[in-house]
Amino acid sequence: MAGVSTEAKVGVFVMVAIALLGYMTLRLGDFQIGEPAGYEVWALFDSASGLKLNAPVEMAGITIGKVAGVSLDQGRARITLRINEDVHLPADVQALIRTRGVLGDKFVSIEGGSPAAPPLENGQRLARASVPTDLDQVMSRIGQVAEDIGAITSSLKMSIASPESQRNIAQSLSNIKELTDTLKVVIGDNQARLDNIIANLDNFSENISQLSDENRSALTSTIQNFAKASANMEQTMHSLNSVLAKIDDGKGTIGQLVNNDQTVRDLNSTLASLRQVSDKINQGKGTLGRLVNDDATIDKIDQALTGINDYIGQGDAWRLKVDYRGEYLFQHEALRSEVNVLLQPRMDKFYLLGVVSDPVGRRRETLTDTTTNTDGEISHVRVKQFTTDKDDLTFNAQIGKRFYDAVIRAGLFQSTGGFALDYMLMDDDLRLTMELFDFSTDEKPHLKLRSDYRFMKYFYVTAGVDDVLSDQGNSTFFMGGGFYFDDNDLKFLLTKAPTP
Structure with a gap:
């Protein structure tokens, strides 16, 4: 090394330092040589504010890729994501831009997805992408709320701070004080009365309790009566269902009328x-x-x-009314028809003429006296026979008078003498009727109770009990209906009739 110059040593040191720096940069950074591994998918967001290139892409808190591109596509942010090659995303996953912590670092979160969905391929689009409410939007809304609260407090401060408002508040407090003082004085002066009222209430509750104990049996009986009435109503409904079943099977007059093809052909x-x-x-x-x-x-x-x-x-003062009534008698399984014509010269007076087809008929009594002479001894024998005339036509001829809501009728009822009482309710839409007639036989008179309810002006339904006092088993419930028209309707029909 003695032959190596100082410049060479410095050069070798610099080269080694550069090599170490490059290695550490590649090691610590996310740099790689050549085409990056993995595949790319993309999504469209309304906004990608704060999202940087190379921002992480996470799924379940684990980084699975990074943001590879940010561009504008027809006014929306197109974000390209590079996903690691070992991660396979289902086609129905959702991409969301989220914020990490209070510093506002943005990243892309991949959520949802079904394992049964096919995996995304390179270059495909994520159909579901959205930007949840972030901290900036929350802070902006909080700022708006704070401004509104400030405006409210300012207005309240200005309202209270004015001298007039302060005087009003002081006056209100003074009035409240006077009211409490007055109540205190009133309660003090009437303490004895209040104690007496409380004692009376206590005695009243004790009396109610005692009355309930004393009438417990009566209350129990009343409840039992209601139960019996409910049972009777159930039995009546059962009978009605039986009648409807018979009608559906074609039995009886109504059943034949509804189900018989021959009847329909005859009608046609x-x-x-x-x-x-x-x-x-x-x-x-x-x-x-x-x-x-x-x-x-x-x-x-x-x-x-x-x-x-x-x-x-004075003929114009008279009014004419034609009425048809049909009543189905459950006991006899037959229909009773009745047509009446009412002539009314005044609002409180009328005459009634009608004809009735009664399937039950009247029971007639015939006495036959026989006299025999045997060896000079005369004997008399009286034979009593009863016959019933069914399906005979009988007639009504009555006169009636109205007193406020009550109507009294007298005359012929099914060709026998009698009288009736009608009571009108609900602007005459509801009529309660009692008819008592046929006093000529040894049997009890014929008592009929019914109620009629009118609807749609020209029609009504009826229900009741016929021959309530009968000893011959003729008592029966009935239901039915009818319709009527008056002279004004006749005038309308005549004026509307076609002319050649």
Whole structure:
């Protein structure tokens, strides 16, 4: 080494130092020679603020790559990620730009992903990418909230600091003090009364408790009655279901009407016949056709009606109402039909005429006297026979008078004498009715209870109990409905009828 110059020694030292520095740089830094290992994928973010090149890419807290590129793609940030070759990302993972710590270092976090999804290939895009709320956005919002709080406190300070506000606050405090002093005086002066009220309440609660104990049996009986009523209602619903099942099976009048094809064909035939009749009327054939289409006949009818109106004088005050009612009798499995015509000269008075088709009929009593002469001895025998006339037509002829919400009727009910009481509720939409008639037989009179509820102006439903007092097993529940129209409806139909 004695022959080596000082300059050579310095040169060798410098070369060794440069080699060590280069080795440490490559060792400590993330430098590598040639094409980096791994594969690249990319994602689009609305913002990549603060994200630097070579920022780490982490998954479950472990670095799996780095940011290889940051560029702008149609107004959005395109971030290219280089993923280590030993890491296979599912295609449904999500990339998020997150902040580490309070210093705000940004990195890309890979989250989610299903093991069953196919792996991403080199150059593919991550479909799911978003930027969660970071610390900057939180601080910005906190700043806005702080400004709002400052504005509120400033306004409150200005409101309270004004002399008028201070006077109002002082006045309010003074009023509160006076109120508490007054309450204190009132309570002190009425302490005895308050004690008496409390004692009365105590006695009242004791009386209620004693009353409950004394009437426990009555309360128990009431609850049992409710239970029995519920059981009866269940039995009634069972009977109704049985009736509906019979109707569905085609039994009885309604069942045959609903399920019998022959009935439907007969109805269609009837409608066709009505169509033929209406065509003949429109063509002016027959008496009714000439009556409808002949102007001279119509003029004569108008003259006759004018004369009748002049003769009657107050005919316009009369009102006409036609009512049809159908009631299905559960006990007899039959339908009772009733058509009534109501003539009303005044709002509180009316006359009712009608016809009833009753499947139950009336029970008639026949007495037969027989006299025999045997060896000079005369004997008399009286035989009593009962017959029932079913499906006979009976008639109604009644007069009625209304007193406020109550209506009293008297006259013929199904061709027998009787009377009735109607009570109207809910603007006459609900009617409660009791009819008592047929006092001519040895049996008990015919008592009928029903309720009608009107809806849609022209229709109503009805339900009740028929022949409540019967000793012959004729008592039955019934349900049904009906409809009605008055003279105003007739006028409307006549004015709307087509003319040739």
